[in-house]
Amino acid sequence: MLQSFRFNSVDFILTRSLVSLNRILNIWKLFLNPKLLLVRFYRYLYLWTTHNSFKEEFQLKSSQKTTELTYASSPVSVSYQLAKILKLNKTHTFLDLGSGYGYMCTDIHLLSGAQTIGIECIEERLLFSQKMTHFLKLNKHCKYIKNDFFKIPLPKVSHIYITCTCFSSETLTKLTQKLNSIEAGTVIITVTRNLSVKNVELCKSFNATFDWGRDMIFIYRKI
Numbered sequence: 001m002l003q004s005f006r007f008n009s010v011d012f013i014l015t016r017s018l019v020s021l022n023r024i025l026n027i028w029k030l031f032l033n034p035k036l037l038l039v040r041f042y043r044y045l046y047l048w049t050t051h052n053s054f055k056e057e058f059q060l061k062s063s064q065k066t067t068e069l070t071y072a073s074s075p076v077s078v079s080y081q082l083a084k085i086l087k088l089n090k091t092h093t094f095l096d097l098g099s100g101y102g103y104m105c106t107d108i109h110l111l112s113g114a115q116t117i118g119i120e121c122i123e124e125r126l127l128f129s130q131k132m133t134h135f136l137k138l139n140k141h142c143k144y145i146k147n148d149f150f151k152i153p154l155p156k157v158s159h160i161y162i163t164c165t166c167f168s169s170e171t172l173t174k175l176t177q178k179l180n181s182i183e184a185g186t187v188i189i190t191v192t193r194n195l196s197v198k199n200v201e202l203c204k205s206f207n208a209t210f211d212w213g214r215d216m217i218f219i220y221r222k223i
Ligand SMILES: C[S@@+](CC[C@H](N)C(=O)[O-])C[C@H]1O[C@@H](n2cnc3c(N)ncnc32)[C@H](O)[C@@H]1O
Pocket: 068, 069, 070, 071, 072, 073, 074, 096, 097, 098, 099, 100, 101, 103, 104, 119, 120, 121, 122, 125, 147, 148, 149, 150, 163, 165
């Protein structure tokens, strides 16, 4: 009994250490990508000096009152995980519904070569995305549309990413209706909330670390 307990503990510690080592190695790989480092540097410099998004991110972390338009970015580790799991490459087009300051779009393109499109309704955030893209000379690959994504037809893409964390149940219902009409084969990725869209299959769900803590990611395919 004692022996088996010891074996289990050693096994557990060994497995945890290997998982942690793998995580550290994965994060380090990011720093080997000079463009990504440049994005980080530019992003933080710009935000520290001009933007209030840190204040907004803090709002989400500290669970104060949030709205549908509350901003919090998906970290680069999530883009990295998604690019790997979805096997993204330059033949794909990745749409971020509610793209905020455009970090997800930039990171996904830099990590995978996929074309990206962001739709964002707040002008200040959209202008930042465009400035950053221009600075990094990525205009051809990362495009932004200023609009409410409920008010326009969605562009034809291979992947749609939505951070549903702050969405009310009414917004989630509206989103479900919107996504009912997208083409078969499109991959939908949601954060926090799962979807009950017609004709979709859940391919994978997993936990990831966001700035506001651990949260769920769901990957669906429209059939
Ligand atoms: C939580 S942030 C996520 C930012 C980005 N997707 C990321 O993961 O880094 C959500 C963004 O969606 C935008 N948003 C919310 N509802 C929207 C709508 N109906 N149309 C366009 N943008 C919307 C908000 O303004 C906010 O910038």
